[in-house]
Amino acid sequence: MRFADPHWLWIGAVAITIAIVWRLRVGRTQAVDYSSVRLLERLPRTWAQRVKPLLPTVVALGLAGVAVALARPQIGKEETRIRTEGIAIEMAIDRSGSMAVLDCRLDGKQVDRFSAIKDVFTDFVSGGEGLPGRPDDLVGLVVFGGYADSKCPPTIDHGALLEILEETDIPYHDRDPERGWPYIDRSRLSGREDGVELATAIGDALALAADRLKAVDAKSRVLILLSDGADTVAARDPDAADPLDAARAAAALGIKIYTIGFGSERRAYQLAYIDRFGRVAAREDPDTRYAPDDSTLREIAEIGGGRFFRADSTEKLREVYGEIDRLEKTKTEGLTFVEYREVYAWPLLVGLGLLLVHALLAATRFRTLP
Numbered sequence: 565m566r567f568a569d570p571h572w573l574w575i576g577a578v579a580i581t582i583a584i585v586w587r588l589r590v591g592r593t594q595a596v597d598y599s600s601v602r603l604l605e606r607l608p609r610t611w612a613q614r615v616k617p618l619l620p621t622v623v624a625l626g627l628a629g630v631a632v633a634l635a636r637p638q639i640g641k642e643e644t645r646i647r648t649e650g651i652a653i654e655m656a657i658d659r660s661g662s663m664a665v666l667d668c669r670l671d672g673k674q675v676d677r678f679s680a681i682k683d684v685f686t687d688f689v690s691g692g693e694g695l696p697g698r699p700d701d702l703v704g705l706v707v708f709g710g711y712a713d714s715k716c717p718p719t720i721d722h723g724a725l726l727e728i729l730e731e732t733d734i735p736y737h738d739r740d741p742e743r744g745w746p747y748i749d750r751s752r753l754s755g756r757e758d759g760v761e762l763a764t765a766i767g768d769a770l771a772l773a774a775d776r777l778k779a780v781d782a783k784s785r786v787l788i789l790l791s792d793g794a795d796t797v798a799a800r801d802p803d804a805a806d807p808l809d810a811a812r813a814a815a816a817l818g819i820k821i822y823t824i825g826f827g828s829e830r831r832a833y834q835l836a837y838i839d840r841f842g843r844v845a846a847r848e849d850p851d852t853r854y855a856p857d858d859s860t861l862r863e864i865a866e867i868g869g870g871r872f873f874r875a876d877s878t879e880k881l882r883e884v885y886g887e888i889d890r891l892e893k894t895k896t897e898g899l900t901f902v903e904y905r906e907v908y909a910w911p912l913l914v915g916l917g918l919l920l921v922h923a924l925l926a927a928t929r930f931r932t933l934p
Contacts, residue, residue, distance in 0.1 A: 566904070568636035576631020580624050622922045629915020637911065638904040650700040651892055652718045652782035654773040657681060658791040658826075659734050660709040660764040662854035664746045665792075666834040666846055667827065668878050674846075676746050676836075677792055677827060678734055680878040685729060688885040689722050695886055698722075704776055708769035709735055710797060718780050740836065740844040747836035747844045765797040767805035770821075770864070774814035785819045786892055787868065792827035794857035807860055811867040821868025822888055825856030828876045 567573065659678055668680035691697025703725055704718035715732060716725045733739070737746035770789060777785045798804045814821060833854050834846045858874065865872040871891070875881040 565637060565639050568638055568904075570635055572631050572634035572636075576628060576634070579631070580627050583623060583627065584620065619922055619926065622918050622925075626915045626918030626922060629911045629913075629918060631915075633908040633912030633915060635908075637907050639907055640904045650702060650720075650782060651698075651784045651786055652702040652704075652777055652780040653698065653786045653788060653892070654704045654706060654718060654777050655685065656706045656708065656712075656769040656773045656787065656789040657685070658709070658764060658766075658769075658793065659707045659732065660791075660793055661734065661737075661748075662764075662793050662827070663734050664737055664748070664835055665827065665854050666745060666836065667830065670878055673743075675744065675878075676734075678746070679744065680881065681790065681826065682729055682732075684878065684881050684885055686726055687882070688889065689726060693882060695882070695889060698889070702780060702782060704773075705729060705732075706769055706773045706776065707732055708765050708772075710763035711765055712768040712772040714772055714776055717776055718782075743844070745836040745844060745846065747838060763796045764791060764793045765804055766791055766795040766860070766864075767798045767807040767810045770807060770810035770814060771805040774810065774817055774819055777814075777819050778817045784892065785817075786822065786870075787814060787819050788822045788824065788888065789861070789864065790824040790826055791861065792825070792854060792856050794860065807864055808867065811864040815868050819868065820870045821865055822870040822873070822891075823861040823865040823868075824873045824875060824881070824884055825858050825861050826875050826881060827855055829855055 663678035663681070664676050666674055666676050668675050668677055670680055670683055687693045687695045687697075689698055689703055691699075699722070700720075702718035702720055703722060705715040705725060705728065707713055707715055716728050719725055734746050737748060739746050766789070770787070773787050773789070777787060795807050798806050811821060833849050835849050836844055836846050839845045856874075858872070862872040873884040873887065875884045
């Protein structure tokens with residue numbers, strides 16, 4: 565609450581003081597000259613005689629009400645709005661064949677790498693498991709195996725983004741409905757170039773993600789690339805983008821790049837296949853190394869002005885995303901607005917009402933003669 569014209573309060577206080585002084589010093593008059601009023605003091609006092617001394621108080625309260633009304637009391641309704649300057653984040657996630665390796669755990673169960681990544685990605689965007697979420701940021705998604713595919717442009721509609729992520733899987737893999745493992749059915753790969761879709765095109769993913777970010781108007785533009793392997797496409801395909809060249813192009817556009825190498829360093833990995841009885845079973849693949857190319861990922865991050873992170877488990881990956889979340893803070897500013905409503909009518913009505921009551925009583929029941 566506030567007073568728009570508070571000086572009227574001081575004027576009212578002065579007016580009331582003058583009225584009281586006048587009443588005490590000047591306003592008293594003798595109606596009848598009498599030698600002594602001691603005999604009259606023994607007479608009983610009526611209610612009118614008891615109430616009449618309060619009339620000056622009624623006048624003072626009435627003047628106070630008018631003064632308060634002239635000061636324009638206002639009641640404010642406060643409203644706080646949060647203005648944010650969000651960040652545009654493009655996530656480039658590897659979904660090559662090595663993402664089917666079963667070396668992660670989620671809620672106490674053995675899962676493949678891609679399932680762990682999707683779970684942590686969801687918490688990073690919407691919040692959960694210690695991650696605050698990015699509600700004010702534009703977030704987009706690029707996935708890559710043998711080629712890069714833009715699944716979702718940078719958007720604030722995170723619900724739609726996460727639905728798209730949930731429907732995304734490793735190509736040419738099915739999933740066991742009971743355990744959720746992706747498994748390879750070799751019969752489905754007949755007649756196709758085995759391995760093309762399961763390769764890793766890091767350079768193409770960087771180029772596509774940078775292209776999606778370059779037209780976005782945001783305070784900061786960030787590219788987060790996650791891979792569990794090395795680029796296996798640029799060396800054999802002259803049309804594919806070289807990872808380091810793509811990183812330089814992205815940096816020239818003002819895009820910061822963070823890279824994450826995901827996966828364990830063990831030499832023996834478990835993959836799921838259909839056995840001779842048609843059942844999905846996990847077996848070790850000791851002859852193949854499914855580990856990220858740390859040196860290349862580190863160099864990409866250095867070119868992009870970001871950082872390289874290494875994660876070998878679901879918990880470690882969650883910590884990495886938490887660190888990126890702390891490094892890339894969304895600017896938030898609180899603005900307070902106050903809408904005031906005039907309430908002078910109430911003290912004005914009370915004040916005028918009291919003055920009117922005094923005038924009526926002074927002219928009738930409490931009229932003084934002469």
